Amino acid sequence: MASVTIQHVTKAFGTAVVLDDFNATFENGEFVTLLGPSGCGKTTMLRIIAGFEKPTAGSVLFDERAVSSGKVFVQPEKRDIGMVFQSYAVWPHMTVYDNVAYPLTIKKVDKATVRKKVERVLQAVHLMQYAQRIPSQLSGGQQQRVALARALVAEPALLLLDEPLSNLDAKLRESMRFEIKEIQREYGITVVYVTHDQTEAMAMSDRIVIINRGVIQQVGTPREIYTNPANPFVADFVGKIEFLEGVAGDGRIELDGCGQTLPYAGPLSGPVIVGIRPEQVQYAAEGEGDLHGTVRTHFYLGDVDDCRVDLGGGKEVRVIADPYASTGLAAGKTLHLKVRHFHVFPRAEGDADFRKILT
Ligand SMILES: Nc1ncnc2c1ncn2[C@@H]1O[C@H](COP(=O)(O)OP(=O)(O)O)[C@@H](O)[C@H]1O
Numbered sequence: 001m002a003s004v005t006i007q008h009v010t011k012a013f014g015t016a017v018v019l020d021d022f023n024a025t026f027e028n029g030e031f032v033t034l035l036g037p038s039g040c041g042k043t044t045m046l047r048i049i050a051g052f053e054k055p056t057a058g059s060v061l062f063d064e065r066a067v068s069s070g071k072v073f074v075q076p077e078k079r080d081i082g083m084v085f086q087s088y089a090v091w092p093h094m095t096v097y098d099n100v101a102y103p104l105t106i107k108k109v110d111k112a113t114v115r116k117k118v119e120r121v122l123q124a125v126h127l128m129q130y131a132q133r134i135p136s137q138l139s140g141g142q143q144q145r146v147a148l149a150r151a152l153v154a155e156p157a158l159l160l161l162d163e164p165l166s167n168l169d170a171k172l173r174e175s176m177r178f179e180i181k182e183i184q185r186e187y188g189i190t191v192v193y194v195t196h197d198q199t200e201a202m203a204m205s206d207r208i209v210i211i212n213r214g215v216i217q218q219v220g221t222p223r224e225i226y227t228n229p230a231n232p233f234v235a236d237f238v239g240k241i242e243f244l245e246g247v248a249g250d251g252r253i254e255l256d257g258c259g260q261t262l263p264y265a266g267p268l269s270g271p272v273i274v275g276i277r278p279e280q281v282q283y284a285a286e287g288e289g290d291l292h293g294t295v296r297t298h299f300y301l302g303d304v305d306d307c308r309v310d311l312g313g314g315k316e317v318r319v320i321a322d323p324y325a326s327t328g329l330a331a332g333k334t335l336h337l338k339v340r341h342f343h344v345f346p347r348a349e350g351d352a353d354f355r356k357i358l359t
């Protein structure tokens with residue numbers, strides 16, 4: 001088992017700084033996900049942990065032992081790590097059994113031990129009955145599980161997974177999430193998982209590290225990240241949200257453009273950004289809502305109603321609500337809306353362009 005501590009890690013390729021003062025600790029046995037848009041530095045961070053890249057500055061510790069620092073550099077093969085990449089490479093000419101056994105056979109582990117360990121891991125990934133097949137006789141998902149088994153067979157202290165499910169179809173991706181979690185529990189290892197898929201991160205992680213342009217935005221449990229996002233980028237990246245600008249003061253927020261207000265007892269005053277998650281908006285009776293508007297578009301999706309409501313002045317809010325709570329929704333209908341919860345972030349005076357950071 002191993003904890004991982006990343007201290008002030010910065011990585012530059014030439015003049016491009018792709019990780020900027022990265023600090024985080026991943027606890028023993030924890031499932032941590034690095035989540036962020038493509039190009040934000042996730043793979044680079046994983047490769048630094050693995051020892052395939054050296055940080056430009058800062059250090060990486062496994063437990064209390066430095067594996068990368070100004071003075072120390074432990075080679076990847078000495079780090080006791082298993083790793084699976086997006087483009088999982090399994091050897092096409094070897095059977096599943098031999099693919100998985102390979103990391104042990106090159107270490108000259110005795111045959112009986114190899115058999116025991118390979119069988120345990122093949123059982124864990126549900127591939128026992130395919131042990132004598134070659135990869136071309138397996139589906140994509142099964143091949144990915146071969147790669148996973150091979151990464152686990154030497155019983156590493158730390159498993160690094162870089163978008164391991166992104167080449168699989170949606171249904172398989174979902175079932176593999178459960179399998180990876182179960183395997184982690186069985187082996188009791190620390191997992192650092194990389195993905196740009198927020199649902200995957202929410203479903204699997206004990207904690208999520210949200211990264212944008214090489215900078216950590218927030219570290220927290222899925223619930224903390226979702227219910228208490230540190231800034232508009234996080235709020236936007238995880239879950240659905242719509243932003244409105246406004247001005248806070250006197251127990252309320254006056255929303256720009258539409259002349260409507262929301263009750264607000266929080267600490268901010270002056271210009272703010274209000275983030276409203278569509279599932280936090282409910283239909284209300286006339287006189288009981290916070291907001292009102294007319295339905296601009298409406299999609300009945302069976303399990304939910306998804307509408308965009310025009311608040312006036314070009315502002316709108318999205319509502320994802322129980323379709324049984326309202327019938328006869330149609331474009332043009334007037335709605336009263338209660339906002340159960342919303343997020344408020346400070347906004348620099350005259351900063352009309354905060355949306356730029358969202359993309
Ligand atoms: N070896 C390299 N040389 C130069 N630039 C690189 C190298 N590896 C990654 N980068 C750049 O670093 C940034 C982060 O890349 P990466 O860590 O792969 O992001 P992610 O995995 O989040 O998509 C990107 O802009 C990428 O082009």
Ligand SMILES: [Mg+2]
Nearest residue numbers: 039042043044
């Ligand atoms: Mg990547």
